[in-house]
Amino acid sequence: MNKQRSQTPPIQNLPTTLTGMLMKFPRCAASLARSGMLSVQPAMPNVVTAAQSVGSQLLLSTMRRRNGIRPKSHVLFRRENAFSTRIQAVVTETSSGESATEVKAVITIRRNMKESFLEKLQENWESFSNSIGKGVLLQLVSEDIDPDTGKGKVSAVAAVRGYSSDNSPDRPDYLQEFAADFKLPPGFGIPGAILVTNPQKTELYLLGIIVNGLQSGILNFPCNSYVHTRIHNPDPRIVFVNKPYLPANTPGGIKDLRESDKASLQGKGEGQRVEADRIYDYDVYNDLGNPDAGVNRPTLGGELHPYPRRCRTGRPPLNSDPTVESRVESPETIYVPRDEAFEEVKDATFSGGNLKAVLHNIIPTLTSVLKSGDGPFESFDDIDDLYKEGVNCGNKLGEEKGSWRLLISNILGTFLDVDEYFKFNLPQMIFQDKFSWLRDAEYGRQTLAGINPSSIERLISFPIISKLDPAVYGPAESAITKEVLEKSMEGMTVEDGIVQKRLYTLDFHDMLLPYIDRINSLEDRNAYASRTIFFLDSKNMLRPIAIELSLPSKTAAMRGRSQVFTPGNSGTEHWIWKWAKAHACANDSGIHQLVNHFLRTHACMEPYIISAHRQLSCMHPVFKLLHPHMKYTMEINALARQDLISGDGVIESCFTPAKYSMELSSAAYGANWRFDKEGLPADLLNRGMAVEDDSMPCGIKLVIEDYPYAADGLLIWSAIKEWVGDFVGHFYRDDQTVVEDVEIQAWWDELKNKGHGDKKNEPWWPSMKTRGDLESALTTMIWTASGQHAAVNFGQYPLGGYMPNRPTVMKELIPEIDEPEYEKFLKCPQDAYLASLPSVLETTKVMAVQDSLSTHAPDEDYLGKVDESHSSWIDDDKILNLHEKFAGKLVEIEEIIKARNNDKRLTHRNGAGILPYELLMPSSGPGVTGRGIPNSISI
Numbered sequence: 042m043n044k045q046r047s048q049t050p051p052i053q054n055l056p057t058t059l060t061g062m063l064m065k066f067p068r069c070a071a072s073l074a075r076s077g078m079l080s081v082q083p084a085m086p087n088v089v090t091a092a093q094s095v096g097s098q099l100l101l102s103t104m105r106r107r108n109g110i111r112p113k114s115h116v117l118f119r120r121e122n123a124f125s126t127r128i129q130a131v132v133t134e135t136s137s138g139e140s141a142t143e144v145k146a147v148i149t150i151r152r153n154m155k156e157s158f159l160e161k162l163q164e165n166w167e168s169f170s171n172s173i174g175k176g177v178l179l180q181l182v183s184e185d186i187d188p189d190t191g192k193g194k195v196s197a198v199a200a201v202r203g204y205s206s207d208n209s210p211d212r213p214d215y216l217q218e219f220a221a222d223f224k225l226p227p228g229f230g231i232p233g234a235i236l237v238t239n240p241q242k243t244e245l246y247l248l249g250i251i252v253n254g255l256q257s258g259i260l261n262f263p264c265n266s267y268v269h270t271r272i273h274n275p276d277p278r279i280v281f282v283n284k285p286y287l288p289a290n291t292p293g294g295i296k297d298l299r300e301s302d303k304a305s306l307q308g309k310g311e312g313q314r315v316e317a318d319r320i321y322d323y324d325v326y327n328d329l330g331n332p333d334a335g336v337n338r339p340t341l342g343g344e345l346h347p348y349p350r351r352c353r354t355g356r357p358p359l360n361s362d363p364t365v366e367s368r369v370e371s372p373e374t375i376y377v378p379r380d381e382a383f384e385e386v387k388d389a390t391f392s393g394g395n396l397k398a399v400l401h402n403i404i405p406t407l408t409s410v411l412k413s414g415d416g417p418f419e420s421f422d423d424i425d426d427l428y429k430e431g432v433n434c435g436n437k438l439g440e441e442k443g444s445w446r447l448l449i450s451n452i453l454g455t456f457l458d459v460d461e462y463f464k465f466n467l468p469q470m471i472f473q474d475k476f477s478w479l480r481d482a483e484y485g486r487q488t489l490a491g492i493n494p495s496s497i498e499r500l501i502s503f504p505i506i507s508k509l510d511p512a513v514y515g516p517a518e519s520a521i522t523k524e525v526l527e528k529s530m531e532g533m534t535v536e537d538g539i540v541q542k543r544l545y546t547l548d549f550h551d552m553l554l555p556y557i558d559r560i561n562s563l564e565d566r567n568a569y570a571s572r573t574i575f576f577l578d579s580k581n582m583l584r585p586i587a588i589e590l591s592l593p594s595k596t597a598a599m600r601g602r603s604q605v606f607t608p609g610n611s612g613t614e615h616w617i618w619k620w621a622k623a624h625a626c627a628n629d630s631g632i633h634q635l636v637n638h639f640l641r642t643h644a645c646m647e648p649y650i651i652s653a654h655r656q657l658s659c660m661h662p663v664f665k666l667l668h669p670h671m672k673y674t675m676e677i678n679a680l681a682r683q684d685l686i687s688g689d690g691v692i693e694s695c696f697t698p699a700k701y702s703m704e705l706s707s708a709a710y711g712a713n714w715r716f717d718k719e720g721l722p723a724d725l726l727n728r729g730m731a732v733e734d735d736s737m738p739c740g741i742k743l744v745i746e747d748y749p750y751a752a753d754g755l756l757i758w759s760a761i762k763e764w765v766g767d768f769v770g771h772f773y774r775d776d777q778t779v780v781e782d783v784e785i786q787a788w789w790d791e792l793k794n795k796g797h798g799d800k801k802n803e804p805w806w807p808s809m810k811t812r813g814d815l816e817s818a819l820t821t822m823i824w825t826a827s828g829q830h831a832a833v834n835f836g837q838y839p840l841g842g843y844m845p846n847r848p849t850v851m852k853e854l855i856p857e858i859d860e861p862e863y864e865k866f867l868k869c870p871q872d873a874y875l876a877s878l879p880s881v882l883e884t885t886k887v888m889a890v891q892d893s894l895s896t897h898a899p900d901e902d903y904l905g906k907v908d909e910s911h912s913s914w915i916d917d918d919k920i921l922n923l924h925e926k927f928a929g930k931l932v933e934i935e936e937i938i939k940a941r942n943n944d945k946r947l948t949h950r951n952g953a954g955i956l957p958y959e960l961l962m963p964s965s966g967p968g969v970t971g972r973g974i975p976n977s978i979s980i
Contacts (some may be wrong), residue, residue, distance in 0.1 A: 184292030193294025346441030347799030468842030474954025487584035499729030515594030648796020
């Protein structure tokens with residue numbers, strides 16, 4: 042390929058027909074000029090004549106700009122009618138008498154982001170071919186019904202013609218515009234849809250279409266989607282005007298198209314999906330294992346292992362086990378509907394390829410470099426060296442050193458200092474205070490302001506009683522006694538502590554104990570089921586005061602398999618307590634990743650997304666509301682199934698539950714997940730972290746005022762709830778309107794019965810018979826996709842990037858006095874402690890993934906913001922004003938959070954060496970910032 046490019050013929054040898062093309066396509070001429078193959082001597086009279094000959098005032102605008110004349114606005118898709126402002130420079134309302142109305146449609150297409158001169162020349166030659174009749178075909182469909190057909194009136198088919206881009210210097214080269222003309226007969230009415238046929242051999246990305254020339258004014262038809270080729274699907278693509286319509290209010294002329302468009306996304310549940318498909322359907326998680334390779338994993342979804350459904354791909358089953366879907370190995374990608382994949386612009390920038398690069402390039406290289414000599418860290422200095430000196434990749438990089446450096450420096454938050462080494466950025470928590478992780482107060486603080494802040498519960502009764510079967514797991518009563526707790530309760534009794542709301546717990550005992558024997562039978566795994574008790578002291582600081590670590594009883598009568606640890610004064614007691622905290626923290630890391638992160642945000646959002654596309658028309662106002670909160674989630678989840686949560690993937694290899702990780706996630710879903718408890722206020726009440734109080738904005742009052750996740754989260758929740766309430770109230774006049782909305786009812790029914798089918802018979806599902814039901818459900822979904830995901834995701838590297846603070850796996854049990862290992866521990870406690878923590882390879886693999894998952898893209902879409910390419914999302918001034926009000930509220934919230942972080946009374950977010958709590962700050966810059974709320978789960 043490079044050889045061919047080096048032999049590019051000079052300009053004089055190109056076909057003579059190119060001369061005319063260059064006059065019509067100045068961007069092509071510009072490419073030639075930049076390459077040095079063409080000398081341009083502008084002659085304005087001739088250029089103007091050429092521009093006028095193709096009837097494009099916008100092209101004339103381009104020539105004027107090149108001679109120093111600049112328009113007032115040249116930004117695409119701005120909120121203040123910028124799209125129409127630009128088009129008014131292209132077209133004018135014209136009429137050829139009473140017999141017909143002349144209408145112009147201008148389409149904006151995003152081309153592939155190609156780099157080479159020849160590829161750009163090919164693009165422009167293709168555009169020239171399109172201008173003489175081989176382009177995209179358009180047909181307008183009226184909102185009015187044709188009495189002869191009983192369907193919407195249709196125009197004649199028109200082919201796009203002429204290259205009409207103004208080539209503004211701030212506009213990307215990959216955006217291009219084309220025009221088509223229509224003559225509409227009298228009484229045609231207002232177009233409500235456009236049928237788009239793509240006769241080319243490759244798909245195209247259509248940003249939108251503007252129709253001008255009607256007395257009603259400019260019409261906007263946003264698409265922001267890939268349009269299939271006629272070869273792939275002979276049916277035209279339907280693009281609707283950006284007016285929101287409830288089903289009952291749909292204009293008669295486009296009612297049939299509304300149903301046809303929904304049906305085109307539903308499929309028939311048959312066949313294998315291909316990249317160009319836009320089919321949304323359901324399936325179980327039966328692709329996590331690979332029995333052919335000896336990696337057997339249970340299917341998630343069904344009575345035995347309940348789980349939310351994922352997107353159906355239709356891949357063939359394995360011959361060895363027909364219940365298991367064949368896997369797709371990297372670098373091939375798992376199917377997601379075409380518009381759910383990363384857009385090319387994002388995939389080519391900082392974060393689009395970030396996680397893929399880590400999973401497909403970085404981790405295999407780390408494994409190759411470290412696996413043969415992998416083992417525990419020999420000292421804490423060795424851990425520090427990951428940030429100071431880096432990992433020695435030696436000659437493993439070989440001839441790829443240059444590309445490796447570029448990959449690390451341009452795609453990841455990590456970087457190379459010299460060719461053979463790469464090192465990680467210093468995580469924020471140890472940048473602030475290197476030794477903070479050792480303090481009990483910091484352990485308690487991170488329970489309220491860390492990356493897993495939604496597991497802590499208020500202790501409401503004592504003694505603590507397990508719900509597990511005592512015939513299998515031994516006596517139900519916890520080994521933690523009153524005497525143990527009261528030693529650290531500042532003279533308070535347990536009863537008083539419960540009444541005064543001063544005792545709290547992280548209780549993973551019942552969730553983990555059924556798996557402990559199986560986990561501990563694996564190589565390099567030794568774990569306990571854990572309970573941690575916290576006390577809110579007189580200074581309002583949360584401190585751990587007891588940790589119970591349990592192993593399954595060998596007989597029903599045995600209790601001695603549980604040990605209780607408390608803070609001590611001697612050196613031995615200090616090390617044992619630190620070891621117990623590490624075990625409890627490793628359990629917390631696993632629950633965070635498998636339950637509160639992947640299950641409750643990623644996995645549970647996917648059925649919402651699938652059902653929305655299948656049952657809600659893109660014209661439906663609720664679909665328009667949800668759309669920015671569904672972006673890229675299915676692509677991220679597919680990538681997770683391929684490399685993160687799959688058998689022998691990163692999670693299994695680096696977290697305590699190992700091969701039982703997703704089975705444990707399923708058990709948590711079956712036992713604990715309830716849609717009606719996923720909203721933040723309901724979740725806080727359910728965990729006892731708040732009490733009902735009608736005088737408070739969200740109807741609840743926190744029992745710990747300085748609970749940063751909850752306090753800031755309620756601000757975000759309240760803003761989302763107000764925005765959703767205003768939105769729903771605008772479109773639904775009363776409860777009956779909700780009941781009569783056939784699409785909302787079908788969406789909700791399918792979400793329950795298919796998307797979360799294993800929970801379909803639960804009595805707690807909202808009935809969806811009132812505006813309140815709809816508002817609550819939508820607020821919960823938007824909160825889950827935005828604030829909740831941000832809270833549990835973007836702090837992973839700032840807090841977890843230093844492994845001793847949040848180990849993800851434990852290798853050794855704490856030695857007991859009568860065991861030989863105890864003597865070894867006494868002689869060298871540091872060696873024994875480090876040997877129980879993750880190995881060098883496990884640590885660096887997790888750090889690389891955490892760095893990637895914590896990274897914001899430069900083009901991130903944050904809560905309250907609308908991407909310019911989607912700014913024409915709805916034609917409703919009141920809704921646009923309400924959205925601006927919502928955005929303004931988020932700006933106010935950011936200032937409130939800043940003030941809280943500067944409040945010296947709030948010791949869980951302020952103080953020497955304390956990280957301010959910024960995970961629910963709405964805005965952020967790019968990179969690993971520890972703040973920012975994207976609209977959707979896009980990483």
